[in-house]
Amino acid sequence: MNQGKRVGIVGAGNVGATVAYSLAMLGSCHEIILRDNKIDVAKGKALDMSQAASAVRSHTVVSVAEEMSDLTNCDVVVVTAGSPRLPGMSRDDLLMINAKITKEVIEGVAKYSPNAIVIMVSNPLDAMTYVALKESGFERSRVIGMAGVLDSSRMASFIQEKLGYGGGQIRASVMGGHGDDMVPLPRYSTVAGVPLTDLLSSSEIDEIVARTRNGGAEIVSYLKTGSAYYAPAKSTAIMVEAILKDTKQIHPCAVYLEGEYGYSDVVSGVPVMLGTNGAEKIIEVTLDDMEKEMFKNSCNSVKSLIDTLNKNNFFEGE
């Protein structure tokens, strides 16, 4: 069913290469095209992955785009180009450097793969998704940020660790931006359908919420030279598959809001139905007063990054 599908991946570093590997092993698409400034590194990884695909009898071939102009007619383009943070940095510290890279990359994507669904990964995620949307001129359903799938998976793994049981049966929910004030939602988290609030005390749940918010930084503090990539890549691959297979399943994704949850002209993480056309539907769940306040803080943080870009005349001349 996915024969003929082309997935472009811009940035063949830790996250990009691991997304490619995951998709190649699953045979999710016919072709994966890697694009990176470090062309030889991309070529080496593409050869290595094509050989791994042969080993598992996957039909996926992995090739390299030497220029953005070679990244043509992709169905999905994943953008992981940009710097990762180092210990002591926040994702927001990457704003200006990664915004510039995103602008340059998206210009090429819009030109050479004009019908693609774009999945943004580079940080700070929500602001980069906003940049990609504005620079591409694509409709909002075609520019989607990956973060909620990752943050929810992290929360699920912390719940499993705390409980000591329930692995594979946990559905955790995280909304809001992919920053320090993301919005984990214990009220919408369950273990085999049992509400989390029936299984753990409020102080235990508070610990899980805090650890989820700090989940990326915890890994950066161990790795020291960059940030997490296995769970981020798998989360991205899940979104790519949902789009290629038109699953119509709901995943938490970063999308541009036009009035949903009372916010406009900002990108934030909300439940989204994914299909061939990208973010086909935004789901509005009921939030209580405290959850609404947290969502507001999170949207305001993203808005302040967009303000910084505007103050630096980032979007000028468009």
Ligand SMILES: NC(=O)c1ccc[n+]([C@@H]2O[C@H](COP(=O)([O-])OP(=O)(O)OC[C@H]3O[C@@H](n4cnc5c(N)ncnc54)[C@H](O)[C@@H]3O)[C@@H](O)[C@H]2O)c1
């Ligand atoms: N959204 C999330 O949840 C999430 C999770 C993990 C990482 N990230 C972010 O993803 C980005 C990539 O992380 P990583 O660990 O893969 O970093 P990395 O340094 O391993 O890879 C980044 C790659 O981008 C390439 N690159 C830079 N500018 C480019 C350009 N103009 N065109 C093509 N390629 C270019 C670099 O050569 C490098 O290979 C970072 O910004 C990181 O913060 C986001």
Ligand SMILES: O=C(O)C[C@H](O)C(=O)O
């Ligand atoms: O923490 C980071 O900087 C990378 C990514 O956003 C993550 O959450 O792992």
